[in-house]
Amino acid sequence: MFEAFDALLLARIQFAFTVSFHIVFPAFTIGLASWLAVLEWRWLRTGNPVYAEVYRMWVKIFAVTFGMGVVSGVVLSFQFGTNWSVFADRGGNVLGPLLGYEVLTAFFLEASFLGIMLFGWNRVSRGMHFAATVIVALGTLVSAFWILSANSWMQTPAGFRVGEDGLLHPTSWLAVIFNPSFPYRFVHMVTAAYLTTAFTVAGIGAGYLYRGRHEKHARVMLGMAMIMAVFVAPLQLVFGDLHGLNTLEHQPVKVSAMEGLWETQRGAPLVLFGWPDETREQTLYSLEIPKLSSLILTHDWNGEVKGLKAWPRTERPPVAWVFWPFRIMVGLGLLMIATGAAAAILYFRGRLFDSRAFQLWCMALTPTGFLAVLAGWFVTEVGRQPWIVYGVLRTAESTSPVTAAPIAVSLVAFLVVYTFVFGAGSYYILRLIGKGPQALEEPTYGDHGLPQPPLVTGAA
Amino acid sequence: MFSLEHLVDLPLIWYGLILTAVLLYIVLDGFDLGVGVLFPFAPSETCRNRMMNSIAPFWDGNETWLILGGGGLFAAFPLAYAILMPALYVPVIVMLLGLIFRGVAFEFRFKAPEGKRGLWDTAFHFGSLVAAFMQGTIIGAVVQGVPVEGRSFVGGAFDWLNGYSVMTGVALVFGYGLLGATWLVMKTEEQTQAWARRAAAYVLGWVAVFLAIVSVSMPFINPDIRALWWTIPNLFYLAPIPAASLVFILLIWNDLNSEREVRPFLCSIGIFLTAYLGLGISLYPYAVPYEVSFRQAAAAAPSQSLLLVGTVILLPIILAYTAYCYFVFRGKASHESGY
Numbered sequence: 001m002f003e004a005f006d007a008l009l010l011a012r013i014q015f016a017f018t019v020s021f022h023i024v025f026p027a028f029t030i031g032l033a034s035w036l037a038v039l040e041w042r043w044l045r046t047g048n049p050v051y052a053e054v055y056r057m058w059v060k061i062f063a064v065t066f067g068m069g070v071v072s073g074v075v076l077s078f079q080f081g082t083n084w085s086v087f088a089d090r091g092g093n094v095l096g097p098l099l100g101y102e103v104l105t106a107f108f109l110e111a112s113f114l115g116i117m118l119f120g121w122n123r124v125s126r127g128m129h130f131a132a133t134v135i136v137a138l139g140t141l142v143s144a145f146w147i148l149s150a151n152s153w154m155q156t157p158a159g160f161r162v163g164e165d166g167l168l169h170p171t172s173w174l175a176v177i178f179n180p181s182f183p184y185r186f187v188h189m190v191t192a193a194y195l196t197t198a199f200t201v202a203g204i205g206a207g208y209l210y211r212g213r214h215e216k217h218a219r220v221m222l223g224m225a226m227i228m229a230v231f232v233a234p235l236q237l238v239f240g241d242l243h244g245l246n247t248l249e250h251q252p253v254k255v256s257a258m259e260g261l262w263e264t265q266r267g268a269p270l271v272l273f274g275w276p277d278e279t280r281e282q283t284l285y286s287l288e289i290p291k292l293s294s295l296i297l298t299h300d301w302n303g304e305v306k307g308l309k310a311w312p313r314t315e316r317p318p319v320a321w322v323f324w325p326f327r328i329m330v331g332l333g334l335l336m337i338a339t340g341a342a343a344a345i346l347y348f349r350g351r352l353f354d355s356r357a358f359q360l361w362c363m364a365l366t367p368t369g370f371l372a373v374l375a376g377w378f379v380t381e382v383g384r385q386p387w388i389v390y391g392v393l394r395t396a397e398s399t400s401p402v403t404a405a406p407i408a409v410s411l412v413a414f415l416v417v418y419t420f421v422f423g424a425g426s427y428y429i430l431r432l433i434g435k436g437p438q439a440l441e442e443p444t445y446g447d448h449g450l451p452q453p454p455l456v457t458g459a460a
Numbered sequence: 461m462f463s464l465e466h467l468v469d470l471p472l473i474w475y476g477l478i479l480t481a482v483l484l485y486i487v488l489d490g491f492d493l494g495v496g497v498l499f500p501f502a503p504s505e506t507c508r509n510r511m512m513n514s515i516a517p518f519w520d521g522n523e524t525w526l527i528l529g530g531g532g533l534f535a536a537f538p539l540a541y542a543i544l545m546p547a548l549y550v551p552v553i554v555m556l557l558g559l560i561f562r563g564v565a566f567e568f569r570f571k572a573p574e575g576k577r578g579l580w581d582t583a584f585h586f587g588s589l590v591a592a593f594m595q596g597t598i599i600g601a602v603v604q605g606v607p608v609e610g611r612s613f614v615g616g617a618f619d620w621l622n623g624y625s626v627m628t629g630v631a632l633v634f635g636y637g638l639l640g641a642t643w644l645v646m647k648t649e650e651q652t653q654a655w656a657r658r659a660a661a662y663v664l665g666w667v668a669v670f671l672a673i674v675s676v677s678m679p680f681i682n683p684d685i686r687a688l689w690w691t692i693p694n695l696f697y698l699a700p701i702p703a704a705s706l707v708f709i710l711l712i713w714n715d716l717n718s719e720r721e722v723r724p725f726l727c728s729i730g731i732f733l734t735a736y737l738g739l740g741i742s743l744y745p746y747a748v749p750y751e752v753s754f755r756q757a758a759a760a761a762p763s764q765s766l767l768l769v770g771t772v773i774l775l776p777i778i779l780a781y782t783a784y785c786y787f788v789f790r791g792k793a794s795h796e797s798g799y
Contacts, residue, residue, distance in 0.1 A: 064567045070520055071563040075556045077530050081545025082552055088545070089611055092538020093760040097767040100535035103528045104774045111524045112778075112785045115517030123788050169760050171461060400546035406617045410553045417557050421564050428571040 007404040011083045014411045025069030027373045031197025033137035050216045057437040068425050087398035102146035110139035152182035156250045184243040191236045196369025198228035203366025206359040217437040229340035254383035257322040261307045268293040268305035276319040317385040325378035332372040465761035474536040475754040485525035492519045494640020496588020506795045507652040514647040514793035540747035540757040547606045547613040555594035561587030596632025600625030608751040631670035637663040642724040649792050661716050685742045705734045
């Protein structure tokens with residue numbers, strides 16, 4: 001019954017689904033871990049319990065998210081082999097060590113100290129607990145370093161040669177790790193993760209303020225998040241632009257698809273919206289700003305920009321899957337910048353925490369970071385097709401010798417299980433948000449793991 | 461290009477390292493999967509809370525050894541990874557799905573309102589059970605060999621499934637059950653500990669039966685294994701391995717009926733060590749049994765060299781802070797929600 005399906009397409013959908021689901025979690029935990037470290041540092045410095053209470057609320061959300069990130073990440077580390085074994089065989093010499101270093105330098109660190117961060121509150125000193133939080137935060141960044149290095153190498157491979165056996169062999173590790181697109185992708189993604197966390201935290205803080213609950217805690221959440229929106233959201237525009245110019249240099253056809261430009265021309269317009277039609281090879285109903293694309297991409301009103309037709313059809317990515325997500329990502333980024341600007345104005349008028357319209361606005365923007373991150377990854381991953389290792393190994397040549405039927409069944413299983421499990425996770429996170437920050441218990445009890453007398457907790 | 465190939469035998473070192481990582485995974489995640497296997501049989505809700513708390517700070521670190529085993533195989537022996545993963549497509553995916561349910565249950569269970577934890581208790585138990593069983597079938601399938609042509613797997617999607625692999629699957633469920641039960645003897649007290657002693661004694665009998673079946677059957681799978689074990693003088697050199705297993709089994713049996721709390725767990729690890737050693741000796745020097753040796757599957761020397769430098773520096777550090785975490789959470793587990 002599965003003969004009608006194409007094993008390659010199914011494998012691609014399965015990888016796209018599992019990796020898209022996974023990236024949502026690290027995109028949140030990278031920023032959250034760093035923020036928790038800042039909160040705990042503020043608490044240790046000021047002794048203000050509000051910081052500790054905010055920490056204790058968000059560390060629970062962190063734990064649920066991190067757990068989901070771990071289990072969905074383990075799946076990915078096996079899928080390189082189960083679904084892309086030819087890629088694993090041919091690229092293993094180069095990519096294997098990078099992933100190995102990710103496990104050795106980041107995963108163990110995060111997993112071990114997360115235990116102390118979550119359960120060690122009464123078992124280690126405050127300094128040690130803070131150290132554990134910082135180590136987990138560093139671990140998330142180190143993990144991002146290696147996995148983005150590996151991904152960037154697949155986008156802009158460098159420092160290798162193709163051996164007589166058809167396998168790829170490293171020739172310079174520095175060139176492999178610090179390949180041309182890596183610095184840009186790393187900065188762009190880590191910044192995106194920080195903004196994702198900031199806008200989630202802002203939305204929840206704003207929600208508390210709107211309902212008049214947990215006001216002291218909500219001010220910490222919204223205030224700290226808006227510092228990020230004011231200073232970091234505009235920076236991300238710069239990082240994104242630099243990343244785009246890097247892509248233009250190394251993967252120009254991806255940029256042409258992002259822009260929806262078919263003809264190579266001088267003074268190319270910026271297509272704001274339109275309908276890219278691959279059979280007619282043109283973008284229909286397009287709304288354009290003359291010459292702006294040339295200006296952005298070449299910093300010259302009359303610079304030449306290559307169109308998609310400069311490449312044969314077999315070398316082009318599916319255009320609409322790059323064109324639309326790019327607009328979603330940029331649009332959401334601009335909304336974030338506007339939010340930061342509004343926050344700055346409200347702050348100087350002394351109304352940052354009182355404006356109900358702004359609170360509603362922030363609540364509406366809660367998921368923007370996640371959507372922008374997913375859209376951005378669609379741009380870069382679909383935009384490099386039909387290659388798995390750019391210019392070296394095609395996606396179509398990389399699949400495992402597994403037939404369509406088992407892949408179809410596993411894809412359905414992933415769809416069902418992920419929807420159920422991560423749906424439940426989201427539900428528990430919403431419950432934690434509904435519960436909000438709780439006052440710290442009297443530290444006298446429990447310091448030595450002693451059970452708390454019912455009179456003190458009132459709950460047992 | 462930086463390479464250590466003229467200084468050391470890289471493929472051999474990596475063969476040892478990957479086998480060690482897999483062993484550490486089996487022992488470490490084995491006890492927490494085992495706790496999951498035993499979970500619904502515990503006599504009370506308080507017991508189950510204690511069982512969960514005894515492993516909650518560790519499971520994530522334990523599972524990281526699986527990623528190191530998988531990721532390390534990819535890095536050090538990409539050809540073996542590229543052949544074995546497609547061959548084991550179905551059991552690997554099912555194992556991963558089991559691990560998902562097991563992993564999220566830790567967080568979700570304590571977030572769910574009391575009385576509505578049943579769903580995650582079920583997820584925890586069956587997730588652990590399925591993951592343990594699939595790992596056992598994977599071992600059973602691999603020891604029977606994998607058909608290879610050129611550089612890829614050429615068998616069918618269900619080649620891994622037969623009576624023998626099902627038997628090894630069940631065997632590993634009991635094996636993990638023993639690790640889990642003896643872990644609980646060490647980490648709990650009172651009612652939970654008393655129950656864990658009974659559970660360990662029950663599981664121990666089955667472990668002995670399955671160990672005997674596997675030991676006797678292994679030599680019939682492949683003539684080389686038969687030649688290795690059943691010739692003089694090899695028989696005498698190798699006899700200490702099953703003998704040690706037997707001693708460990710007897711020690712556990714003795715200790716379960718005494719006051720000892722720690723030695724049963726250590727002896728359970730001993731059983732796994734000896735079984736693993738026996739398996740390793742039988743399958744040497746294959747990375748993909750009976751087709752690809754570890755030397756043929758090895759990654760290029762510069763790749764193995766780079767990762768070896770990192771491993772030599774980082775592995776002792778990882779082991780040190782892992783030990784520190786076990787030290788922080790030493791002593792008996794409580795039944796209170798952890799944080």
